[in-house]
Amino acid sequence: MIHYDLRCDEGHGFDAWFASSKAFEEQQEAGLLSCPHCGSASVERALMAPAISGGRGREPVHSVAAETGSAGAPVAAGGGKGQQVATTVPAPLLEAMREVRKYVQAHADYVANRFAEEARRIHYKESDPRGIYGEASREEIKELKDEGIEFQPLPVLPEDFN
16 A cells, blocks of 8 residues: 555645555546545645654664565555654544554564565565565665665554654
């Protein structure tokens, strides 16, 4: 699943989850997306900041990967303790975020700080496609992005800051 921040031509911002970037593009081209505020069908992806922790070096960023499509390329997600979380997240959305994280943890292999290495092995078909999650540094996440290995943040929850 991929989470996108979206914006309509009237400037309203909202977000949505998609099975893949291709699924987003197909729905957009078919005119199936609309703004929940004004109903406009002119919807684009908004600029999103990556969800990575502040700091230097190997400070971990929690990540997740899952096989996608026929290519078997992993899609990674991360969420670390250095991030801000909105305190006004509606309860149903917060519960859905918890369910996403719970699902990933139940159905993917935890690879600790070997996340970048394992994501590459899956992407380049040196390892069997499977869901993984773990930690990666800011630099490792940039390198994965540069290599075309997609990633998204694992939902960051209020309890992550306790």
